[in-house]
Amino acid sequence: NDNHHYLTVDLGASSGRVIIITVGNSIKQREVHRFTNQPIQQEVLLVWDFKKIFNEIMYGIQKAFEIEPDIESIGIDTWGVDYGYLSKEGLLLRNPVCYRDERTREGESLINREISKEALYELTGIQHLRFNTIYQIAYDLTYEQALLKQADTWLMIPDLIAYYLTGIKRVELTNLSTTSFYNPNQKNIIDTLYQMGFNPDFIPKIIYPGETYGYLKDDLVLKYQLKKVPVVAVCTHDTASAVHSTQVNKEDVYISSGTWSLIGKVLDKPLINQDTYNASYTNEVGYLHQIRFLKNIAGFWIKNKIIEAFKLDNIDYRVLDEDIKQSLYFDSIIDLDAPEFELGIDILDKIKYYCIRTNQETPKTLSQYLALFNYSLVCKYKHHLDTLEKLTNIKTKQINIIGGGSQNDLINQMTADITRLNVIKGDKEATSIGNALVQHESKYTGFTKQDLSKEKNRIFKPKTDLSSIYQKYQTILKERNK
Ligand code: LRH
Numbered sequence: 001n002d003n004h005h006y007l008t009v010d011l012g013a014s015s016g017r018v019i020i021i022t023v024g025n026s027i028k029q030r031e032v033h034r035f036t037n038q039p040i041q042q043e044v045l046l047v048w049d050f051k052k053i054f055n056e057i058m059y060g061i062q063k064a065f066e067i068e069p070d071i072e073s074i075g076i077d078t079w080g081v082d083y084g085y086l087s088k089e090g091l092l093l094r095n096p097v098c099y100r101d102e103r104t105r106e107g108e109s110l111i112n113r114e115i116s117k118e119a120l121y122e123l124t125g126i127q128h129l130r131f132n133t134i135y136q137i138a139y140d141l142t143y144e145q146a147l148l149k150q151a152d153t154w155l156m157i158p159d160l161i162a163y164y165l166t167g168i169k170r171v172e173l174t175n176l177s178t179t180s181f182y183n184p185n186q187k188n189i190i191d192t193l194y195q196m197g198f199n200p201d202f203i204p205k206i207i208y209p210g211e212t213y214g215y216l217k218d219d220l221v222l223k224y225q226l227k228k229v230p231v232v233a234v235c236t237h238d239t240a241s242a243v244h245s246t247q248v249n250k251e252d253v254y255i256s257s258g259t260w261s262l263i264g265k266v267l268d269k270p271l272i273n274q275d276t277y278n279a280s281y282t283n284e285v286g287y288l289h290q291i292r293f294l295k296n297i298a299g300f301w302i303k304n305k306i307i308e309a310f311k312l313d314n315i316d317y318r319v320l321d322e323d324i325k326q327s328l329y330f331d332s333i334i335d336l337d338a339p340e341f342e343l344g345i346d347i348l349d350k351i352k353y354y355c356i357r358t359n360q361e362t363p364k365t366l367s368q369y370l371a372l373f374n375y376s377l378v379c380k381y382k383h384h385l386d387t388l389e390k391l392t393n394i395k396t397k398q399i400n401i402i403g404g405g406s407q408n409d410l411i412n413q414m415t416a417d418i419t420r421l422n423v424i425k426g427d428k429e430a431t432s433i434g435n436a437l438v439q440h441e442s443k444y445t446g447f448t449k450q451d452l453s454k455e456k457n458r459i460f461k462p463k464t465d466l467s468s469i470y471q472k473y474q475t476i477l478k479e480r481n482k
Pocket residue numbers: 012013078079080081099237238239258259260262296
């Protein structure tokens with residue numbers, strides 16, 4: 001039998017899913033369970049409800065074995081940067097804090113004594129985001145000494161899940177590379193973390209994608225009637241898994257589109273210099289130590305916050321997309337990454353205010369807001385496409401869009417229009433596919449990635465000229481940064 005079944009758990013910062021991926025002559029997907037995942041307010045912190053997450057995952061795993069008893073292994077991937085602490089007894093000391101929590105606003109100043117922003121970038125090649133793990137830990141070291149006294153182990157979210165599934169504590173490489181304390185050139189954790197006062201014993205041994213954490217624990221096997229299969233460390237960072245699912249040539253740019261839009265190239269080695277620092281580009285580590293050179297752009301999370309703010313009951317997304325198409329005459333533009341949008345609070349007012357300050361018409365209807373979102377997003381894509389070409393000195397031939405956001409054909413077309421490049425629409429569940437492929441490649445040799453997308457109308461060629469929109473965007477940014 002040439003079919004191999006893998007269970008993938010892909011946990012995003014908006015929703016999670018458990019999917020059986022079958023690798024054979026082709027790749028088949030069977031979605032088993034999908035659930036929402038939202039941070040919750042717990043006392044003064046915005047946290048992830050770990051118990052709920054774990055229960056949803058166990059429900060999915062149980063159901064998956066009912067549907068497909070021949071699952072060979074399990075892989076877990078999640079968003080980056082967040083983590084939790086375990087006590088000696090293996091108890092989670094509190095829910096992992098969500099990266100959007102505001103406690104890290106002053107994080108940067110907390111580590112200034114230790115290292116400058118620039119020197120930290122030189123070591124890690126990670127773009128400065130206030131929620132990077134190193135700033136979260138700087139906060140813990142300053143304000144959470146009581147918690148740290150009880151702590152025995154520090155684990156990132158996918159590693160926490162793997163620990164509760166197998167009892168084995170390891171920290172996976174690709175996700176570790178998002179923390180801003182991993183040096184991708186020297187391939188180790190930077191001393192600065194320990195100089196800050198973080199206990200080196202908290203961090204277990206690194207596990208590399210393709211290695212196995214261990215087997216499902218007996219008590220879980222018994223309780224949920226599972227088969228005792230191994231839990232494999234895949235690329236546990238979701239972006240790493242998504243990018244691993246695609247065949248990216250040197251001349252390609254990928255956009256992994258979901259809660260965030262990650263736009264970048266795959267490189268053989270880190271690209272860290274004054275220019276990449278100024279442009280604030282990131283060097284995350286992927287399968288076999290490939291480098292994902294990319295930029296985080298606030299993506300569909302903003303769109304979802306806009307829709308949420310309109311408090312509509314039943315939304316027919318097809319009708320909505322048609323409305324947006326009709327509203328594209330409305331071309332006010334914002335910078336999606338402006339700090340005021342980061343928490344999603346009062347999003348409509350903040351967008352209006354942004355438009356007023358930049359002398360643009362303010363949106364009124366939902367479809368006008370979403371037209372503004374579409375233009376703002378593709379302008380950013382264009383900007384980063386140009387920046388990527390400059391920084392890497394490689395001309396781009398085409399753009400591969402993967403992930404949930406890739407299903408938005410209007411944005412795919414607008415991306416082609418504004419960049420004047422062909423846009424290839426990839427798979428909605430690219431992350432889960434990449435997750436399964438590492439499980440497969442870790443066991444069987446000779447697998448070559450084929451073109452996974454079977455859709456017919458999946459190439460978007462440039463049509464409408466959007467250069468005037470892009471010019472306007474550049475003017476607005478200049479005005480705003482004055
Ligand atoms: C995308 C992602 C991104 C991180 C963010 C927190 O899901 O993993 O790479 O920066 O979430």
